[in-house]
Structures are given as C-alpha cells and as structure tokens.
Amino acid sequence: MRAQVIDRSGDQQFMRLALALAAEGAAMGEVPVGAVLVQHGQVIGQGFNRPISDSDPSAHAEMVAIRAAARAASNYRLPGSTLYVTLEPCSMCAGLIVHSRIARVVYGALEPKAGVVQSQGQFFTQGFLNHRVLYEGGVLAQECGQILSEFFMARRARG
Numbered sequence: 674m675r676a677q678v679i680d681r682s683g684d685q686q687f688m689r690l691a692l693a694l695a696a697e698g699a700a701m702g703e704v705p706v707g708a709v710l711v712q713h714g715q716v717i718g719q720g721f722n723r724p725i726s727d728s729d730p731s732a733h734a735e736m737v738a739i740r741a742a743a744r745a746a747s748n749y750r751l752p753g754s755t756l757y758v759t760l761e762p763c764s765m766c767a768g769l770i771v772h773s774r775i776a777r778v779v780y781g782a783l784e785p786k787a788g789v790v791q792s793q794g795q796f797f798t799q800g801f802l803n804h805r806v807l808y809e810g811g812v813l814a815q816e817c818g819q820i821l822s823e824f825f826m827a828r829r830a831r832g
C-alpha cells in the first residue's frame with residue numbers, strides 16, 4: 674500500500690479561521706459553526722452555519738463553504754482539497770463531502786447527537802461509497818466546543 678503523506682502544517686491556522694467564521698454566525702444569532710475549504714494551500718471557500726438567516730435548512734457551514742468553493746473553482750468536484758469545520762459533520766454534510774470529492778476533512782468538536790464521522794456510526798468508512806475521504810477530529814476541539822457552549826448558555830440566559 675502506498676503511504677499517504679498528509680500535510681498537517683496549516684491545520685490549526687485554518688481551524689482558527691473557521692472559528693472566526695463561527696463567531697460571525699453567533700453574532701447573527703446562528704448556532705456558531707464555521708467551515709473553510711482549502712485547495713493547494715489556498716482558501717477557496719468559507720462560510721458559517723446560517724439556516725435561520727437564509728431560511729434554508731441546508732445552509733450548514735460545510736454546505737455554504739463547499740458551494741462557494743465550487744463556484745470559485747468553476748468545478749463541481751474539489752479533488753485534493755481539505756475541509757476544516759469546527760464541528761463534526763452531520764449526515765447531510767458528510768454526503769455532500771463525498772459528492773464533492775473532498776480529500777480530507779478536519780473537524781474540531783464532537784457532535785454526539787448528529788455527528789456521523791465518529792459519534793453516530795462512521796459514515797466515511799462505508800463500503801458503498803465510491804470515494805474515500807480521510808478524516809481527523811479534535812483539532813482545536815476545546816475552542817470549537819467552547820464557542821458553542823457559550824452560545825447556548827447565553828441563549829438560555831436570555832430565556
């Protein structure tokens with residue numbers, strides 16, 4: 674088997690950018706999740722969770738970032754790219770990641786209820802998928818989880 678060399682050098686930097694995007698979402702009253710799509714070391718798409726603002730249940734951070742990246746690249750597939758997202762992806766986004774031919778997904782905090790990368794099954798290891806996605810969780814997990822818990826605490830305090 675060919676050894677796959679993974680470049681992790683930018684992981685923290687790009688996750689910090691995703692965190693900043695999550696904070697933008699929080700300021701708009703959206704559950705703070707941010708995502709950044711990187712190809713050849715360049716950010717080609719970014720976004721944050723915004724279903725309320727957009728009246729769009731599919732407007733998860735990953736969806737917003739991937740759509741922007743595909744448009745920027747004029748390509749419906751994004752080979753060799755890495756998606757950074759502050760929260761473990763849900764089933765909708767995991768499917769989208771495979772359709773987009775993204776090479777690698779890096780996420781921060783776990784999503785115990787709806788995450789499908791490791792919390793609720795292991796989506797990317799399923800045999801019927803025609804594209805293998807590398808994945809890795811726990812990058813800046815504490816910060817990524819904290820922005821969410823602070824958001825929900827503030828929301829509860831407001832009543």
Ligand SMILES: [Zn+2]
Pocket residue numbers: 733734735762763764765766767
């Ligand atoms: Zn999602």
